[in-house]
Amino acid sequence: MDQPIPICLRVTQPDIELWERLQWFRQQPGCSWVDQQNNLRSLPELKISRRGAELILGKSRLAFHPNMALIRAINILRGGSDRFLDATQLKAGDSFLDATLGLASDALIGALVVGESGHVLGLEKSPILAAVIQDGLKHLSETSFQARTEHKKKAWTSLVHAASRIDVRWTDHKEFLSRCPSKSIDVIYFDPMFRRTFRESDGIQPLHQWSEHSPLDRQTVKDACRVARKRVVLKERKDSGEFNRLGFKLMSGGRYSSVDYGLIII
Ligand SMILES: C[S@@+](CC[C@H](N)C(=O)[O-])C[C@H]1O[C@@H](n2cnc3c(N)ncnc32)[C@H](O)[C@@H]1O
Structure with a gap:
């Protein structure tokens, strides 16, 4: 792994719970921290407040919040469709590997569907993202949330439970995957940073400066096919050459969507 950029850690008020949260961050592997008093101002900052942890670099701010997952959960619980679920075909009890965790929206939807009898593991190559998202998932139940409708309340509660079931690994x-036993995980999912970025307006934008951008390699897909029991799924830009290059068959549908899903069914 590359040498990490040092990040300045601070809590917004002298509060024992916030200090404990700060100490937890200090122990996360792969990250490099400096204390607030040593910050040379140019360093990024991780601010821990009662509202959660926020990663700040210049004007860019990144925090965990399951906004997108909540909208999708409301729709799913009402019986609506979700293209990620159409592609992954996840069922209660499945084991699901989200190999590109990012902001964990897909992992949350995966955990919602596989339920308590299933298992979700999210892998993230960026140590600071892995730490911020793991912290956010762990503390989701403490996030204040006002639901005006029963649907929204139910979806929020389901997501809080789902969040507690996601294992995050840096x-x-x-x-x-190269070290995983064969046929040990039901569904493996890749949603890498797109080869050509067009996501200026979506919620993934603040992720850019912290995330890993290298393309998915063929050997990794080969390993995923060896490890998966049911299927391997790739999400990419519409018309992306990645589906062809990596041997995925396009799932039909999503005519009006900017992304496509590719499948390798085992
Ligand atoms: C587009 S985001 C995923 C978004 C995610 N599906 C969601 O719902 O929020 C891609 C993420 O994969 C991570 N990533 C890229 N290559 C990786 C690798 N080789 N191993 C683990 N994570 C990787 C990036 O750092 C980034 O956070």
Whole structure:
């Protein structure tokens, strides 16, 4: 892994719970921290407040919040469709590997569907992202949330439970999959940073400066096919050459969507 950029850690008020949260961050592998008094101002900052942890770099701010997952959960619980679920075909009791965790929206939807009898593991190559998202998932139940409708309340409660069931690991999926036993995970999912970025307006934008951008490699897909029991799924830009290059068959549908899903059914 590359040498991490030092990040200045601070809590917004002298509060024992916030200090404990700060100490937890200090122990996360792969990250490098400096204390607030040593910050040279140019360093990024991780601010821990009662509202959660926020990563700040210049004007850019990144925090965990399951906004997108909540909208999708409301729709799913009302019986609506979700293209990620159409592609992954996840069922209660499945084991699901989200090999590109990012902001964990897909992992949350996965955990919602596989339920308590299933298992979700999310891999993230960026140590600071892995730490911020793990912290956010762990503390989701403490996030204040006002639901005006019953649907929204139910979806929020389901997501809080789903969040507590996601295991997060800071690792490169390439290394992880090369060491995984064959036929040990039901569904493996890749949603890498797109080869050509067009996501200016979506919620993934603040992720850019912290995330890993290298393309998915063929050997990793080969390993995923060896490890998966049911299927391997790739999400990419519409018309992306990645589906062809990596051997995925396009799932039909999503005519009006900017993304496509590719499948390798085992
Ligand atoms: C587009 S985001 C995923 C978004 C995610 N599906 C969601 O719902 O929020 C891609 C993420 O994969 C991570 N990533 C890229 N290559 C990786 C690798 N080799 N191993 C683990 N994570 C990787 C990036 O750092 C980034 O956070």
